[in-house]
Amino acid sequence: MLLNLHIKNMALIDEIEIDFSDHLNILTGETGAGKSIIIGSIMLALGGKTPKDFVRKDAPFGLVELLFSVEDEETKNKLKELEVPEIEDGELILSRKVIGTRSVSKVNGETITLAKVREIAALLLDLHAQHEHQSLLIPSNHIRLLDRYGQEKLAQDKEEVAACYKEYALLRKELDANTLEEEEKKRQLDLLAFEFQEIEDASLQEGEDESLEEDYKKAANGRNIIESLSDAHRFAEEEAGQAVDRALREMMGVSEYDGELASLTDALATISDLLADFSRGTRDYLEEHTFSEEEFRQLEDRLNTVNHLKAKYGKSISDVLAYQKDLAERLERLEHQEAYVKQLQDKLKEIETRLQQASERLTQQRKQIASMLCDNITKALVDLNFLNVRFDMVFEPLEHYTENGVDHAYFIISTNVGEDMKPLWQVASGGELSRIMLAMKSCLADVDRIETLIFDEIDVGISGRTAQMVAEKIRGIAKNHQVICITHLPQIAAMADQHYLIEKQVVADKTVTNIYQLDRDKQIEELARLIGGVEITDTVLQSAKEMKELAGKAKVN
Known part of the structure; x- marks a missing residue:
């Protein structure tokens, strides 16, 4: 979970610090206030490219620091495999300092490569903005998510495949070691x-x-x-x-x-x-x-x-x-090698038959579970105004057996009538893709181990009922995950557990971006601005208050 964001000397930001809630965090502000700077800074800390002239003019350096809390044991183990310095009190700090054309990334104070930063980031945070850091776009993640989704039904078949594969691999190794040319x-x-x-x-x-x-x-x-x-x-x-x-x-x-x-x-x-x-x-x-x-x-x-x-x-x-x-x-x-090799070959043939049968059973089970999952995701997509959507999972056989079966599987989608289904990573529109990710996350929230989700552009081109459905799905995900969402839609902003306002101001002949945490009254004022625009009447304020109250009741239910 992302506990704190610290940005210094980036674009219009002198220095800001944000403490996030562990549920739904909403960021709003006028166009051009600096919302994109915050997203850009997070991307930078997570190993993204450094935009040209991103460091504030005349500043000696730019700095972004992300403080995470890591509690999931599987995530901790994967971080150990990546040789991340010891995590004290369950906290991890990712930072990136930009000086001129150079930059230095660190984790818990130790310098690391950008490649390592990206591997660490993929375990901690999913950022849905212009195809950045989206774990659901990585095909190898799809089979893992499917297996977690159907873990109870798949457990026995997966255990059998893993056991057969272990025996199969040992026999193959022994056979290779004993299959020699006559001269050798x-x-x-x-x-x-x-x-x-x-x-x-x-x-x-x-x-x-x-x-x-x-x-x-x-x-x-x-x-x-x-x-x-x-x-x-x-x-x-x-x-x-x-x-x-x-x-x-x-x-x-x-x-x-x-x-x-x-x-x-x-x-x-x-x-x-x-x-x-x-x-x-x-x-x-x-x-x-x-x-x-x-x-x-x-x-x-x-x-x-x-x-x-x-x-x-x-x-x-x-x-x-x-x-x-x-x-x-x-x-x-x-x-007596010939006899021994024959014995190994017979054993290998027997275990390969068992492995093939177990793998086929696992594949069939996965296809059944994939069908249910894709149906649920399709319904979620229809709720988000993808009225002609088709969503499915493709299964392709691997060339070799693995301890996880013989399946290479990935999600495909078509959002328009007459359009061929394509892999997720070929979906072009940033806003459309964010809503697809939202639909998938809403169905996979209980099994997705990534604690923090950031949504940007999720409200592009939507309004009315679709906006309300997006808000409800974000609220649902935020029950079990930390969500940070930048939005201009009042329906989404009303769901906030913590609401921040991003403002651009002129101070001492210098334009700066600041961020403020809003109390309830200020939240209602900001909702009114999102609803009514420039002119905020008593009627608009009352509508904002009612929207906030309804959102509060919906969160309880």
Whole structure:
């Protein structure tokens, strides 16, 4: 829903801000007051072309900002798919700033392309003015609207088609992957066999890589360990050991003459014992451990083999062995490919038959619902003075199956006797097209997820009963949607939940456009102007008051 519109330095507008109601918003004003500037500014923010000299003369820039409230979950999800910056408090701001010949569009403060702006805008707002931003003119939207309109009756068939298509697509993918030319088949067989044998020849054991790493660390330093330990053993046993033994003998020879030397002799004896223990320990280690260059190379080669296989086929030995198992299965399939392909083809044929039947049932259901919908839209069009209208939906088969069936469907119309029916997007008249859109929206309002509708030119060339019917249909749509309508017809303006007057004024030798929200008394005065023109008599004012009261009662009913 469009909460707020802010325009600055656009054409005759210095700066205006409008807070919209969530139901029917009416904008009226004299011809040339600036209504087209407001529509043009909205179009600009939604990704439209920048009209020449649209920025106010002598202004450094022009700016349009649209503040939306987004509550529909499906719309939020689609905005996420478009990578729209996070929507805080359910609000989204679209803006466009025009500086000279350049312009910058942003969504929630982040710069985006005009193409992305248009995609976002299509989810939030439908603008019916000169073929701009009209979702109902996009053929791909027609089938979606039809499906929403008949969602209860179509649900089961759509689910069946989607389920069949999912299975069908998986089988097609598997079949494509297994349908190989003989040369390609041989190439794959050779490759898979080589990889399988490479792993097989290694005779890998679970956890082997961890023990190899530990052994390699020891072996890599084995030579240094043996050499250092041998030197230490020699020093302890020969040089240090002999020196300590000699010192001990000398001390023992004199300690009996002086009791104070006994403790020193004992300390030296302890050192001698420790050196003897150290010598025995190093001798035992050296006898048990030897360094072999050949064994080290064998260990290194084994570790390189294991790491090579892990680099090619998996992060761990478990992964490599799992990959080998998969290779065996793929080899089995390739070696018996013809039988496997035949099996897939049989399954595909079976599911394709089911998919075709389900798609045909869905198409028939859609045609029945389309007939009802087109009848309702035709009645709505007759109400809007399209007395000789014909409205229908064309179904054309798609070349391929999809999860949504095999239907390409779009609406066609003829508004005059003897005129061929044409697709909606070929309807030329802006005002006529707006009323066609109104008729369609009135029938699809409950299933159309676009919350905000803007109508311009909807009252071109109509009056009397047709004008009243247009007003009633707009009122009906506004019960469940936000509607913004620019009009010169009092019948439509009387239905307003919120009424704005657009005026052109001269301020300090400068022409500016302003907009005012009208209270009830001012609304009646504006209705009187729309009814009576220049001269507003008491009778005209009374007629305006009665029209407003009748519109209020009609809205309640």
